[in-house]
Amino acid sequence: xxxLIVSDIDGTLVPEGTNDVNPEIFPLIRSLxxxxxxxxxxxxRHKCSIEKLFAPVRDDIIYIxxxxxxxxxxxxxxxxxxxxxxxxxxxxxxxDTAIGYPYFAETANxxxxxxxxxxxxxxxxxxxxxxxxxxxxxxxxxxxIIKLSLYHPENAQNIDEKWLKKWNKICRCAVSGTHWIxxxxxxxxxGNALFRLQEILNVTIQETLAFGDxxxxxxxxxxxxxxxxxxxxxxxxKNAARFTCDSCYNDxxxxxxxxxxxxx
Numbered sequence: 229x230x231x232l233i234v235s236d237i238d239g240t241l242v243p244e245g246t247n248d249v250n251p252e253i254f255p256l257i258r259s260l261x262x263x264x265x266x267x268x269x270x271x272x273r274h275k276c277s278i279e280k281l282f283a284p285v286r287d288d289i290i291y292i293x294x295x296x297x298x299x300x301x302x303x304x305x306x307x308x309x310x311x312x313x314x315x316x317x318x319x320x321x322x323x324d325t326a327i328g329y330p331y332f333a334e335t336a337n338x339x340x341x342x343x344x345x346x347x348x349x350x351x352x353x354x355x356x357x358x359x360x361x362x363x364x365x366x367x368x369x370x371x372x373i374i375k376l377s378l379y380h381p382e383n384a385q386n387i388d389e390k391w392l393k394k395w396n397k398i399c400r401c402a403v404s405g406t407h408w409i410x411x412x413x414x415x416x417x418x419g420n421a422l423f424r425l426q427e428i429l430n431v432t433i434q435e436t437l438a439f440g441d442x443x444x445x446x447x448x449x450x451x452x453x454x455x456x457x458x459x460x461x462x463x464x465x466k467n468a469a470r471f472t473c474d475s476c477y478n479d480x481x482x483x484x485x486x487x488x489x490x491x492x
Contacts, residue, residue, distance in 0.1 A: 239441040277357040296421035297374035310372035335371035419447025
């Protein structure tokens, strides 16, 4: 019996970088919650973006956001895992002096960028639903940084492997979508966040249904017996999951959940 459903957002529940969620998911989430089934969103996005995307059911879902660096509900934080200042200072130096691509920082309650390009801010606010704030420097934010995200305008896979090797020595570095590389504390990922949530809810791996499409979803998929890679996922993700469902463009998540719960 399924007691917990966990879904990634970009490339899984919606096409990447959009807010085109099928509204039929909202009454389904309410119906599942009424019968005791939890629905969790596990995304690289910040909590503020998820709150907007799931506004009709924001009090009915669980948030695993910032790639697992934050877990909670709409009204209560359960866990957050910040980067150390030494680590994000080193990353800022690499981004600013050698990489040259825009980036932003997330805290538990906000998102900030020092990039002055209005198109980058538009991308974050309009396409991803962020409440992005501009700061000339990100070194002294009002809260601890839980995630950094570097934007590659073409494809994040094109980042030189030497940088990924360097960054992975000091933090958790994960490709999160076509354009993004995310940076979190070393032991932060969606799978660890899901494991902690399962313990809190007293739910087993065999009672968990999960959906994902990117490399940053693999640990999460391994933490669910009913693990589904999207039809649009790459082979690495499909090999990590037990099952494959339809693509995000054809409501694969919605169809699969209805297959498990045909009367909801």
